[in-house]
Amino acid sequence: MTAQHHLSDQHDPPGRVVLVAMGNEVIRCGLCTMLDDLTTVDETCATDDFDRGMELLRSRRPDVLVLPTPGEQHLAEKLARTAVEHDVRILLLLRAASDGALVEAVTLPADGFLLENDLTRDSLKSALADLDSGLMPMPGPLARKLLARVRRAESGEAAKPPERPCPEADRASSPLTARERETLSLMAEGLSNKQIARRLGISEHGAKRHVANILAKLNCSNRTLATAVALNRGLLPEPRPAFHG
Structure with missing residues (x-):
């Protein structure tokens, strides 16, 4: 040891x-x-x-x-x-x-x-x-490999996936609630549950519940994959993470 x-x-x-x-x-x-x-x-x-x-x-x-x-x-x-x-x-x-x-x-x-x-x-x-x-x-x-992996997975779910996500259409048909979309945006910025709770004016338990709902609805195992899926589906207006390469 x-x-x-x-x-x-x-x-x-x-x-x-x-x-x-x-x-x-x-x-x-x-x-x-x-x-x-x-x-x-x-x-x-x-x-x-x-x-x-x-x-x-x-x-x-x-x-x-x-x-x-x-x-x-x-x-x-x-x-x-x-x-x-x-x-x-x-x-x-x-x-x-x-x-x-x-x-x-x-x-x-x-x-x-x-x-x-x-x-x-x-x-x-x-x-x-x-x-x-x-x-x-x-x-x-x-970052490029992650997004490519998500796009391959997404393309397998539809016969003809759109070449470019349409944010307005995807947000309109999104299974996420308005509060969950707010939480998703903060997740994409890299905020912790405690920071999300503070930003939204809710309890940390409430923030954890929103995050868990998002992961379940997007069928993702963690925040990183959820962010990539959301970007590919147009649920986020623009990439927020800072990618260094």
Whole structure:
């Protein structure tokens, strides 16, 4: 078991607490080193052990959880579910923008993505800043593959899908209520349930219910896929996530 704590200079302004949970020691240590160099990160915790990861989620109350995929789903899935319950944002580190990685990525409730090959201090800093701003960091190649996958799935549901979605027609025939469409728009901006609740002036439980209804109605397993489906169907007027590529 590996557990590490890295504290930034105590004179730095207060920043985030980031938990890195992954088995690859080289990447784990490299991430910690880069995070330690960021003045906006106050503390970094790291582990390769599930039980220790759960303990750190509860004791350190991180703002961001960095998880690997593919290949370490046993570590990622349960930690991700617990992170969502504690309103912790999830940043997934992908080995490549491959179809296999994409399939595994969309099964996790991610708030943003990074590619190992693109991993630098600047890209990490930018991704964390996007998460703070309510945006969804996503490499361009992954975004294109995700939208292509959704379009293929959508085209299989109709004999002749429209070349270009018609937002007005789709919104008129949408199974989503007006409040759910508001929630969907905020989901696309990358807002958490707590932030959605604050923006809509409702309880966090109410926000969670709206999100669950949206996922069910769009037949999606998580927010990332729901956003892509909504974009393809014209339920969102324009792409809101920040894609980096």
